[in-house]
Amino acid sequence: MLTLDRVTKTFRTGTFSGQGVTAVDRVSFGIAPGEVVTLIGESGSGKSTIGRMILGLTQVSEGSLTLDGEPVRSGKEYHRRVQGVFQDPFSCFNPVFRADRVFAMIKDAYHPQVPAAEWRTRVEKAVRDVRLDPAQVLGKYPHQLSGGQLQRLLIARTLLLDLEFLVADEITSMLDASTRIDVLNLLGDLRERGLGVLYITHDLSLGTYLAERTVVLRHGRVVERGATEKVFGDPQHPYTRRLLAAVPRLGADWSDPEPVEVCLYHASGATGDLHELEPDHHVACARLPECGRTQQ
Numbered sequence: 001m002l003t004l005d006r007v008t009k010t011f012r013t014g015t016f017s018g019q020g021v022t023a024v025d026r027v028s029f030g031i032a033p034g035e036v037v038t039l040i041g042e043s044g045s046g047k048s049t050i051g052r053m054i055l056g057l058t059q060v061s062e063g064s065l066t067l068d069g070e071p072v073r074s075g076k077e078y079h080r081r082v083q084g085v086f087q088d089p090f091s092c093f094n095p096v097f098r099a100d101r102v103f104a105m106i107k108d109a110y111h112p113q114v115p116a117a118e119w120r121t122r123v124e125k126a127v128r129d130v131r132l133d134p135a136q137v138l139g140k141y142p143h144q145l146s147g148g149q150l151q152r153l154l155i156a157r158t159l160l161l162d163l164e165f166l167v168a169d170e171i172t173s174m175l176d177a178s179t180r181i182d183v184l185n186l187l188g189d190l191r192e193r194g195l196g197v198l199y200i201t202h203d204l205s206l207g208t209y210l211a212e213r214t215v216v217l218r219h220g221r222v223v224e225r226g227a228t229e230k231v232f233g234d235p236q237h238p239y240t241r242r243l244l245a246a247v248p249r250l251g252a253d254w255s256d257p258e259p260v261e262v263c264l265y266h267a268s269g270a271t272g273d274l275h276e277l278e279p280d281h282h283v284a285c286a287r288l289p290e291c292g293r294t295q296q
């Protein structure tokens with residue numbers, strides 16, 4: 001289980017001023033093996049910062065991040081178990097390396113003891129598992145492959161690492177609609193293999209497609225989280241309701257042009273804890289609008 005407990009990230013904004021911006025504020029949720037959790041929120045709500053903290057790319061300021069109860073320590077052993085795939089697959093590949101060289105580097109770093117012939121067999125199987133033809137893609141450079149093919153190769157890479165958790169940050173936003181669904185279905189396949197997936201998106205319709213559980217983020221805070229059918233089937237927080245109302249069409253993106261004139265965080269108090277409405281359904285404020293506070 002990968003667990004975030006009141007995780008906070010504050011970035012310093014001035015060299016000497018000591019000022020900072022809190023991008024993520026006391027966020028708590030977990031990802032179990034074999035489940036997809038969607039982290040959804042508007043641009044700037046802190047989604048990628050959470051993903052980057054899980055991947056050890058940026059430090060946690062406060063709170064704890066644990067893997068199977070042990071504090072996360074970024075390093076080779078951790079990254080054998082936890083990896084990320086990002087929005088722009090082109091930026092994840094060295095343009096002068098062919099795809100097979102990328103896989104050879106994984107062997108050197110993580111599986112140096114595996115004989116070359118066996119490694120080749122494993123690579124070809126992983127590539128076939130992401131519905132690509134090894135003969136068609138392994139000898140090619142990134143610019144000779146499409147975004148969808150590169151995204152699939154990144155997922156194939158994770159299959160070779162005996163991965164347990166994957167952070168998938170906006171991985172479908174550069175893909176066309178049909179490739180997008182294919183890549184999402186691949187995430188579903190990974191789940192069937194027991195992988196836990198954090199699927200980060202700002203696209204509500206895609207967020208609901210796969211996930212067992214959903215976390216709705218706003219201004220760095222969780223406003224509602226729980227089982228996807230509860231959060232989206234019976235949204236309790238006005239912000240979640242507004243998100244749903246703003247997306248009448250499948251595939252449409254949403255934005256948040258107007259502030260929400262309600263107390264968003266009353267129930268979170270000083271601890272960041274959410275109010276439990278029912279099993280696996282939590283909201284930031286369950287007593288709207290009578291709590292009478294407003295915060296945007």
Ligand SMILES: Nc1ncnc2c1ncn2[C@@H]1O[C@H](COP(=O)(O)OP(=O)(O)OP(=O)(O)O)[C@@H](O)[C@H]1O
Nearest residue numbers: 011021023041042043044045046047048049050202
């Ligand atoms: N290195 C940094 N230094 C200062 N502020 C940062 C840094 N990285 C992110 N931020 C700020 O933290 C906030 C959250 O950013 P983040 O990239 O996590 O949002 P996001 O929800 O992933 O947005 P998007 O969907 O646009 O990628 C933003 O206000 C951003 O400006």
